[in-house]
Amino acid sequence: TPTRAHILLRRRRRARGRIHVCSSEKIKSAALSFLPILTWLPSYPIKEYLFGDIVSGLSTGVMQLPQGLAYAMLAAVPPVYGLYASFYPVVLYTFFGTSKHVSIGTFAVISLMIGGVVVREAPDSMFMLQANGTNSSVPSLIDTEARDARRVHLAVALTSLVGINQLLLGLLRFGFVAIYLTEPLVRGFTTAASVHVFVSQLKYLFCVKTRRFSGPLSVVYSLIAVLKDITSTNITALILGLTCIVFLYGVKDVNERFKAKLPLPIPGEIIVVIVSTGVSYGMSLFENYQVDIVGTIPSGLLLPAAPDFSVLPNLVTDSIAIAIVGFSMDISLAKIFALKYGYSVDGNQELIALGLCNFIGSFFHTFAVTCSMSRSLVQESTGGKTQIAGFLASLVVLLVVVAIGFIFQPLPQTVLAAIIMVNLVGMFKQMRDIPLLWKTSKLELAIWLVAFVSSVLLGLDYGLLVSIGFAIVTVIYRTQSPKSMILGHIPNTGMYCDVDEYQESIECTGIKIFHLNASIYFANSDLYINTLKQKTGVDPTVLLASMEKGMAHELVGGSQVLLDVQGNGQVTESQTESDSEETHFLRTLCAVHSIILDFTPVNFIDSVGAKAIKSVIKEYAAVDVHVFIAGCSRTLLDELRTLLFFSGPVTPDIVFPTVHDAVLHCQHRRPRPSSTVV
Secondary structure (H helix, E strand, C coil): CCHHHHHHHHHHHHHHHHHHHHHHHHHHHHHHHHHCHHHCCCCHHHHHHHHHHHHHHHHHHHHHHHHHHHHHCCCCCHHHHHHHHHHHHHHHHHCCCCEEEEECCHHHHHHHHHHHHHHHHCCCCEEEEECCCCCCCCCEEEHHHHHHHHHHHHHHHHHHHHHHHHHHHHHHHCCHHHHHHHHHHHHHHHHHHHHHHHHHHHHHCCCCCCCCCCCCCCHHHHHHHHHCCCHHCCCHHHHHHHHHHHHHHHHHHHHCCCCCCCCCCCCHHHHHHHHHHHHHHHHHHHHCCCCCEEECCCCCCCCCCCHHHHHHHHHHHHHHHHHHHHHHHHHHHHHHHHHCCCCCCCCHHHHHHHHHHHHHHHHCCCCCCCEEHHHHHHHHCCCCCCHHHHHHHHHHHHHHHHHHHHHHCEEEHHHHHHHHHHHHHHHHHHHHHHHHHHHHHHHHHHHHHHHHHHHHHHHHCCCHHHHHHHHHHHHHHHHHHCCEEEEECCCCCCEEEECCCCCCCCCCCCCEEEEEEEEEECCCHHHHHHHHHHHHCCCHHHHHHHHCCCCEEEEEECEEEEEEECCCEECCCCCCCCCHHHHHHHHHHCCCCEEEEECCCCCCCHHHHHHHHHHHHHHHCCCCCEEEEEEHCCCCCCHHCCCCCCCCCCCCHEEECCHHHHHHHHHCCCCCCCCCCC
């Protein structure tokens, strides 16, 4: 027989084994959560998926190349940095991302927000040079090399801070912050961003020399500057840019119309880049026609370097806005693809993935990235199955950076402007939301318009802040104007519906069932009480005032005698009015003997709301009207107990699980006299 010591020893060993197994499972689960590639790569079906991923990767990479060059212009950095941003973050997302179809890389809205920040911190005026000593009659020149170097440092530092913000939000499980960026807000904001992007590219399309503006009304100032200098338009650049716009728009239309018949989308952007580069090189557009070109594209990758953290204090607010917008764009598109193909995406892991892409990427001279809608649609439509497609797309960009980047040095900037403008067509189509929202939800239309107008006029940073603030105000407004109703019984059922909407619903005699679609807290507790009194038609204050004024008639021998109350409050007709007579008087005034508060839609209640409900229960008790609560959730009951709601005359006996139970209880109470009237 084992001794007690042996039994205890065995139990300890079993406990240690369970702890070891539990710890191992937690470590494995954490590793798989942090590195999602470990969950799908070991079981990757090569025969089924590889060909589709290769085709999709090549198609997306071909599209990513010109977009990387173009969006670098929006970020106010040399074009080659757009290629860096199209390589390193994409590789990182392959390991840490949870979406199988989004294409990570440069994106117009994020690039424009970065450009606005770096231009604000390093404007052209900081790098002015005099061509001939101090002679003020000679036009000032700009030290573009020093300016670009400073702007790259700022963009990289900003990207590092964006990554840190996203990492912290992801590790703290703050993926839910995206819910505050509602769809109308995001669509209005991105439409406004497309206006900023379009206006910013006019200078490159017309090939005019204007400074870049940032801050409130920057889009207005930019447009005025282009119009003032319109007479110096480079006709050659304008013709080339317009030709590219017409061609690209036509290709996009063909790809959309014949999407089901085309095996692959026509790569219009890379065709335009190759042809225009050849034309520019053959005709020497820069030397002979003064058409601005991309310029030097250094071959190879730059050595990693730490960002300049000394500039971070000036970039904190901007980094938060960029981090939230980038994550919102990514998670919204990722959820669409996940729903379509039946897999799940983790919002917190997406934040971590984007944070790592931006933070680690900043050490390799990239600027902030997120997913691109146009590239993601190409990656999905060309047969992409997993993140391998994005990884292969990054290898296409790497090939250009390492081996053949110099080929694109003669590429005209007006062509890149054309590519950007045509890619904005999808965002401008979001204007169609306006008539649709006018028909469906005017409050959401207001959010869309406020986001659009504020972002266009105030800039993307202040516009986003105003938009979020307005969206929160609309939530408060909704709680201040909820729908209220009196419920009636549907015969032969346990259902209770709005008596104004359903003809079959019948009010229970002497019982009012009040329903208001809102929780009860400090902001709407007064609204709840006032609406309750208005809807039920029973106001204790009015009843008590009528009694005190003595404006009632008492039947005496078939005739009516008016009770006259003197100024001292004494009754001249009768000095022996008892409490029972007072109660009878109140009953003759009001036929309602019970009020049921339907708490089914009440999710929470605070101390102010609890005090308001308790106070109104006491008010009704003073006029012999009993109040009951129905449909109260377990969580809400716990909150009421914590707030000491059930004390004094208010007891738990007034709470019932359903409205029907409360009605049955009221009906089985002592019936009213038959002579009672409203």
